[in-house]
């Protein structure tokens with residue numbers, strides 16, 4: 081934790097008066113900003129696209145796609161309306177009915193965006209899969225969700241789906257975007273033949289719209305169901321937490337295979353009538369700076385791992401580029417170390433604004449919004465319409481801890497529009513999330529006297545050492561301050577005397593060697609910052625830390641490997657060089 085504050089000149093920022101905005105806020109008013117469909121119906125795709133076309137904004141660019149080659153293709157809101165209509169017509173023509181599940185297994189290509197929104201228009205449920213998944217995670221997710229159709233490429237189909245297709249009995253149709261493979265239907269001729277008009281399905285706000293699988297950081301991924309009503313939260317939080325304004329150039333770097341890439345990589349920017357930048361390529365320092373600068377990005381939403389990689393490359397990598405149009409930078413997915421927030425302020429003239437949410441919450445719940453002073457290391461404050469608390473759970477009793485900096489489970493009062501409506505086939509587990517009038521997040525946090533929330537760690541990752549409760553984030557952030565450190569994961573290991581001891585796994589920045597001297601230096605730094613009770617007793621160097629494909633450090637895997645325990649579900653594991 082740090083006492084530092086980054087203050088801002090926010091005279092014209094949204095939520096300049098946080099308390100007043102919260103007091104005046106209602107989800108009904110938030111919904112009234114949207115168009116809706118006749119008879120109290122609501123459809124996400126209508127709010128994202130057709131509403132803007134009807135209001136005369138059809139010629140605005142909705143999506144600028146940057147291919148790996150660097151070539152750009154623009155889609156206006158009118159183009160997206162026509163293409164999504166065609167896709168919805170294709171689904172209908174091939175016999176898919178409202179409520180059927182359409183899966184996407186594609187990289188960041190325009191067809192994915194068109195399919196997602198066209199699926200919603202048709203009243204079907206869209207389920208994105210990360211394109212780097214292997215056959216088994218794909219099979220499991222299609223079986224759990226009961227996939228009825230899949231849109232993919234011939235390459236991905238042959239490598240990952242063909243071998244498991246027969247095991248997914250519900251799967252009727254596989255569309256391929258680049259020709260046909262044996263057993264698939266080529267999409268392009270169907271799109272060409274389809275009408276570009278379509279009457280959007282009159283979906284009920286409570287009709288399922290999206291199926292997302294969690295990141296699998298703590299165990300087997302869960303299938304989370306969201307409904308069309310969620311669009312009210314996407315729209316509101318896009319505006320209030322990400323400061324999106326009509327006409328903004330907006331870049332969300334998350335892949336649509338994850339909830340961030342859908343809620344804030346497709347829906348929120350479109351409902352807020354922004355222009356989305358979609359980059360097909362993977363992370364690359366110089367390419368990213370080119371995009372930020374060359375595309376005149378106004379609002380940038382990214383993640384701690386990417387930020388740490390940019391930090392690792394050093395500010396020199398920016399060269400002569402400038403970012404005069406950049407107005408707001410935000411981060412999600414993992415705790416954002418204070419170092420990274422401050423680096424943002426030094427490098428771009430504004431801090432990264434951390435925000436917190438989960439697949440289950442469907443949208444941002446706690447955020448550093450544009451008008452607030454940023455305390456580096458804090459997740460910010462609950463958004464209007466969201467009541468968050470720190471609670472202690474004892475059996476069926478849930479007690480809110482109101483003392484500043486009391487540590488407990490982060491909980492939310494249910495009732496916001498994008499709250500999950502269920503874990504697929506896991507009703508008991510879903511019900512266990514709700515107790516004493518709260519939704520229990522499984523994360524530990526603290527709230528300070530100013531109402532700022534501070535992430536401590538996942539409940540599973542809390543370390544109990546010699547009577548102290550230690551959150552891995554605090555230890556990781558202290559080590560991140562050291563010049564040599566690029567990335568850290570901290571876990572507790574069983575110990576006869578202390579119960580647990582703190583162990584840190586450190587990946588170094590280029591130019592630093594994993595020497596004994598450096599290890600001692602890091603130990604010394606941590607002791608000075610944290611005190612001997614909290615500082616790690618052991619530090620090990622690693623080339624890389626094991627991460628999920630959505631870039632979260634898998635502490636449970638560090639622990640399992642250290643202790644020689646089974647690795648559990650590793651279907652979402654990405655970099656695995658330890």
Ligand code: ATP
Nearest residue numbers: 294295296297298299413414415435436438439535
């Ligand atoms: P699983 O539930 O399968 O273990 P997961 O929890 O990582 O995976 P997600 O829903 O993608 O799946 O991630 C939500 C979690 O990510 C949060 O519960 C929290 O632990 C972490 N997280 C997200 N944003 C932040 C943040 N700003 N600061 C700290 N942690 C965050």
Ligand code: MG
Nearest residue numbers: 294298438522
């Ligand atoms: Mg989770």
